[in-house]
Amino acid sequence: MTEQEAIAKIHSVYPSGKKNGLANMRALMQRLGNPQDSLAMIHVAGTNGKGSCCAMIERTLREAGYTTGMYTSPYIEVYNERIRLGGVPIAGDQLAALVERVFPHVEALAAQGVQITEFELGTALAFAAFAEAKVDYAIIEVGLGGRLDPTNIITPKVCVITEVGMDHMDYLGSTIGEIALEKAGIMKPGIPVSLGPQRHDALDVLMAAARGRGCPVYDPDAENVAETADQVTFDVRLHEQTIRGLTVSLRGRHQAENACAALGAISALRKQGVQIPLEAVRRGMAAVRWPGRLEAFGRIMLDGAHNDPGVRALCAYCDAWLPKEKTVLVTGMLEDKETRRMCERLASRVRRVVCTVPPNPRAMAAEKLAACFEELGCRAVAVPDAEEALARARSIAGNDGRILVAGSLYLIGEMRTLLRREKEFADVI
Secondary structure (H helix, E strand, C coil), X not given: CCHHHHHHHHHHCCCCCCCECEHHHHHHHXXXXXXXXXXXXXXXXXXXXXXXXXXXXXXXXXXXCCCEXXXXXXXXXXXXXXXXXXXXXXXXXXXXXXXXHHHHHHHHHHHCCCCCCHHHHHHHHHXXXXXXXXCCEEEEECXXXXXXXXXXXXXXXXXXECCCCCCCHHHHCCCHHHHHHHHHHHCCCCCCEEECCCCHHHHHHHHHXXXXXXXXXXXXXXXXXXXXXXXXXXXXXXXXXXXXXXXXXXXCCHHHHHHHHHHXXXXXXHHCCCCXXXXXXXXXXXXXXXXXXXXXXXXXXXXXXXXXXXXXXXXHHHHHHXXXXXXXXXXXXXXXXXXXXXXXXXXXXXXXXXECCCCCCCECCHHHHHHHHHHCCCCEEECCCHHHHHHHHHHHHCCCCEEEEEECHHHHHHHHHHHHCCHHHCCCX
């Protein structure tokens, strides 16, 4: 089986997959010998910042000398990104070998009427890959919610819940409290939990859940936060020690909050006796990379802000570092998002907008999105083809302007691929 055949196999279960709580996942993993039970894991939920938080924890553990696996979603450009070993996307031949081993079990379960979903299959592949590699630690990002997410069959060393906000309301609930309760579903009795900064209504729910399960809570705060266009620096206290001038190499003030959630997890591991020197923390935070999140390609910046909390964080960065009169926005959004509210936030921070279509069946038509911006008094044009949209934005911006590509992560992936084809960015991974 080739890499592409393996990825096609993974995607092939999408039309027939049928979620059944955690029963499908447990059935599949039992057939595989429950490899997840042999792993030391960190489980990360939340609305925004999950991927950045996972990347921070993973890089810090690697700097401390541990071998790592990391499972995140969605991918930006290629499926392999979802399963990383030592920070690197899984090799094509390894992925193919895993699919050859796991897929017959998917077919056997289908014959019994158990229809595994694509995300369940991907999660099983990640657990199998990490167990096969005998990683010291695996960092696992929740796909959706928490309580009923396929990743929630694990018993981790520590749980993390980043900012809870309004997203996926049709699945998780119509209020912050309801959504927070779903995220709290990853908490396990007695297992420590690290909380990123939360709104009060979310915090109340999460703290009540932690008390009810006897979970020690870690919630370090960032102090003396200083931001530049390229990084953020702050002080933070980890129990008996204070780290001053800790630098995170991801852009945006909000990354200090994501870093605190990650540092809470690191602190919990240290409390359990895991050797993570503070110098490893410094190196890890200073070296972390995460594609598609305020990622710069020359004068073009990509950011996967695809819900209102994400757009708020992006707008704070725009206010500080992207002058409105010089910024052209390229955007594409999905129909099931809070598009009007996101347009309202972005319209006042850019000079012009080029609307395009993300490669997803749920994508909003470029013309409809452009009309929304026009109604808000922001000049917009619809260019459905992404490559043409980028070319139009470059023409509008001129030599002195900046281009911000934001919206659906599907659009960010397409744009990132286009940019990496250019000679200037050919070496970017």
